[in-house]
Amino acid sequence: MKGRPLLVVDDDADLREAITDVLRDAGYEVIVASNGRNALDVLARSNPLPGLVLLDMMMPVLDGAGFLAEVRNHPEWADVPVVVFSASAHPNLQEDGARGWVRKPVDLDALLEVVAQHVVK
Template structure:
């Protein structure tokens, strides 16, 4: 584990609690700090409340309330959030 890994935070956004928990366990075992949200709106709310943005967002696309596409649209419009990298994770 590198120093950057040990201090990096990753936001996991998925409506499936099992997937959120599994990803959280894996990432924490690798030394990352992990935050999670159950949909796009919860993720935006969390991001806007945090003083420091995460290093990465892992984002599901198919979620209730606000899906991944809607989250990305809102994220890109917000200058404070627009540069956070996003990796899409979606099951079909």
């Protein structure tokens, strides 16, 4: 396994499973959450913290923007890199607190490249 686990946050179970499979095949440990609220719970229980969060922006319960706002309010989570994936236009990453972006539908090679670029080991 390559360093700390990755957290995949998406409400689409099929996409979450596909991304998880690709990341595991690439040697990463993966944990998952189905929305931003669940992802915050995962962060609160994680030791060590994930080396990267892959975050969908459009989800029920707590969307990606809400998750990012909550993370900014917890200094102990501030160093966890977040890469968003979205079907909408390129987000303002710096404003949102994310470090990278992958467009949906997700190109798996591009996803692996972004993960390798931003993951904390």
